[in-house]
Amino acid sequence: MWYKIDFDKLILLLLPTFLRKPVLFGYLKSLVAPITSLYHRWSLLRDDNLEILKYNSQRCYLRGALNDRYDPDERRITISNTSNKVQDYIYTFGENTPVSLGTMFIESAFNYAGTTVDFIVNVPQQIIAMKKQPAIEATIEFYALAGKSYKIVAV
Incomplete structure (x- = not known):
């Protein structure tokens, strides 16, 4: 490819054949050393950057980015939707509505319909214990679309 440069080979090819001595080659190599260093950093x-560009805001790619960076062996980080459950309310006697509650389950506040959480990131407790949560939040903020909100839940 155009971006792969072997500077030692380039020095030898641009040097005339009668000047190709080890001392002169070493001198020219030391002159090109700063450019070689810059080239290595650029590479x-x-x-x-190519690794960053492999992912985007789709949930499958976001999950892949999180697993590749923070849980590459077991790949336990998942992304799920919120439950969007309808909230049941307990009425007072003054409101003249039925008091029958039936079976109710307590859910987290973000699982109900009408909340601002768009998706849930399920992260294993071991990863959160290693103080990786700020880095995970930064990765999600980098890839998630503007205006999308999330909640990180320890599993």
Whole structure:
């Protein structure tokens, strides 16, 4: 590819054949060393950027990015939807409504319909215990669409 440069080979190819001596080659190699260092840093930065660009805001890619960075072996981080349950209310006697409650289950506040949480990120407790939550939040903020909100839940 155009971006892969072997500077030692380039020095030898641009040097005339009668000047290709070890001392002159070493001198020219030391002159090109700063450019070689810059090229190496650029190459590492390019690889990092290509790794970042492999993912986007789709949930499957976001889950892949989180698992690749924070749980590469077991891949236990998942993303799920909120339950969007309808809230049951307990009425007072003055409101003249039925008092029959039936079976009720207590849910987290973000699982009800009308909340601002768009998706839930389920992270294992061991990863949260390693103080990775701020890094996970930064990764989600980087990839998630603007205006989407999330909740990190320890599983």
